[in-house]
Every structure is written in C-alpha cells, then in structure tokens.
Amino acid sequence: KQEVTQIPAALSVPEGENLVLNCSFTDSAIYNLQWFRQDPGKGLTSLLLIQSSQREQTSGRLNASLDKSSGRSTLYIAASQPGDSATYLCAVSGSNYKLTFGKGTLLTVNP
Amino acid sequence: NAGVTQTPKFRILKIGQSMTLQCTQDMNHNYMYWYRQDPGMGLKLIYYSVGAGITDKGEVPNGYNVSRSTTEDFPLRLELAAPSQTSVYFCATTTSGGLGLKQETQYFGPGTRLLVL
Numbered sequence: 001k002q003e004v005t006q007i008p009a010a011l012s013v014p015e016g017e018n019l020v021l022n023c024s025f026t027d028s029a030i031y032n033l034q035w036f037r038q039d040p041g042k043g044l045t046s047l048l049l050i051q052s053s054q055r056e057q058t059s060g061r062l063n064a065s066l067d068k069s070s071g072r073s074t075l076y077i078a079a080s081q082p083g084d085s086a087t088y089l090c091a092v093s094g095s096n097y098k099l100t101f102g103k104g105t106l107l108t109v110n111p
Numbered sequence: 112n113a114g115v116t117q118t119p120k121f122r123i124l125k126i127g128q129s130m131t132l133q134c135t136q137d138m139n140h141n142y143m144y145w146y147r148q149d150p151g152m153g154l155k156l157i158y159y160s161v162g163a164g165i166t167d168k169g170e171v172p173n174g175y176n177v178s179r180s181t182t183e184d185f186p187l188r189l190e191l192a193a194p195s196q197t198s199v200y201f202c203a204t205t206t207s208g209g210l211g212l213k214q215e216t217q218y219f220g221p222g223t224r225l226l227v228l
Contacts, residue, residue, distance in 0.1 A: 004153070034216060043201060044154075044219040089153060091217075096161055097142055097205050098169065099217060101153030 002027045006090050006102035013080055014110050021075040021105045023090030028068050031097065035064050035075050036089040038104070044089065048075070080109045113137055115220035117202050123226045124192040132187040132223050134202030142205045143185040144169075144217070145177065147198040154201060160185055192227045199224050 003026045013019050023033070032051050036044040048057045048064040050073070056065040063076040077084060087106050091099040118133045136143065141162045146154035146169075156169030160179040174196055176188040189196060202220040 036219075043221045044203075046216040046218070049216045091154075096159065096167075097207070097217070098144070098156055098159060099146075099154070099203075101146075101155075103151065103153045 002030075002092060002094060002100040004090060004092055004100050004102035006088075006105050008105060009103065010106040010108075012108040012110065015080060015082060017080050017109075018076070018078050019080055019107070021077070021088050021090075021107070023073040023075070023102055025071045025073075025092045025100075027092075027094075028071050029094070030068065031093040031095075033064075033066050033073050034091050034093065034099070035062075035073075036091065038087045038089060040086075047088075077107075080107075082109045082111050085109050115202055115204055115218050117200075117220035117223050119223060120221070121224045121226075123228060124189075125228060126192060126194065128192050129188070129190050130192070130225075132189075132200055132202075132225075134185045134187070134220060135183050136185075136202075136204045136218075137183065138204060138206070138218065139182060140204035140206040140218075141182065142207065143179065144203045144205075145175070145185070145187045146201045146203065147171065148201060148222075149198050157187065157200075189225075194227050197225060197227045 007022045035047045050066040061078040087104040089104045091101045144159040145157040148154045158177040160166045200223045203217045205217045
C-alpha cells in the first residue's frame, strides 16, 4: 500500500526566505506526483505536476523535483511572501490516476 | 467554464439520516473522484469513476454509494449517516489526455462540509 509522508508538518519563516518542503513515498511505481496548495476552508489548487519520467518542474517562484527511485520529492519556494501561507499537500498518482496524499505541511510566512 | 461544482457547501445531518452530495463538472473529463478530508489529515479516496456507467471503490468506501449516469455528474450518497462521516468531502476530475501514459492534473471542487450529530 502506498504511503506518503510530508516533513515538516508545520513551518514558520520570515518573509523573503527561501524554503524547502519534503515529500516521500513508499512505492516508486507512480505515474506522476503533484503538489497542491490548500487555503483554510477552501479546496485544493494544483501547483505543479511532475510526470514519472521527469526530474523537475518550475512555475514562477516554485520548483518541484522528483527522485522516483528513492521515493522523494521536494518543493522549493523562493523569496517567500505572506501570501504563500497555506497548507501544501503532496500526492502521488497510481492506477487510474487515483491520488494518495500526504498529511500536508502548514506554512506560515511572517511579514 | 465553471470547472467542478459541489452542492451543498455545508450540511448538518442527524445520525441515521441520508443525503446526496452533488458534483458536476463541465470539462468533459472522463475520470471523477470523491475524497474525504478529516482535520489534520490528508485526503482519502472514497470512490472513483473512469467514465459514465463505471465506478469502483477507493480506500474508504464503507457507508457510501455512487453512481455515474452521465459524464458530467458524480453524486455521492450517504444512506445512514454516522458521526464518523463528519468530514469535508471533495470531488475531483481529471482526463487521460496526451500520448501514452501522460496524465493531467486533478481539478478539485470547493468541498462540502458535513457534520453528523
């Protein structure tokens, strides 16, 4: 059974700092890995999707990497801003694109 | 293009009551999913559908039922509500577009918050 772990569970940083969120998964037979953002009381917004054959994806200040053989992914956020404060969820896609989620990292960026 | 819509946004049920959570998408996606999210936890898959007329169980299907008569709609039915079903329910969709095994991202609805007392 696929299990996804996210570390740390919570992170508080001052504005402007670069930061890394970590995600690990136990079964390397995945189709893709996705990073989502969730604001309090809201749904999930997709940030980045990395196909299993890819090593990284970038969108603006966000960069996600994937090392499928070791079961690890990182989400790098450059020059963090208070508006980045949210919960970040990592999910891996298996058969029929079903997602297995981690519990998330609660990020707080302080002005 | 509304994407994925869910109704209701919030509902309080008494133990033993039944209800249907509605999910509609206008993106013509063939895959649809129901997840639940408990406080401090990630999302867990309840049921999913790979196309109209085809549904299958996810990780936590007990106490729920689904149907998929059209591409657009994927309702989730709770027959006998229990306190353990207090949660936030999310509907999501994706499509198997592209060549080979290339998958698309999943698009989520805004969620339905359910409280069973």
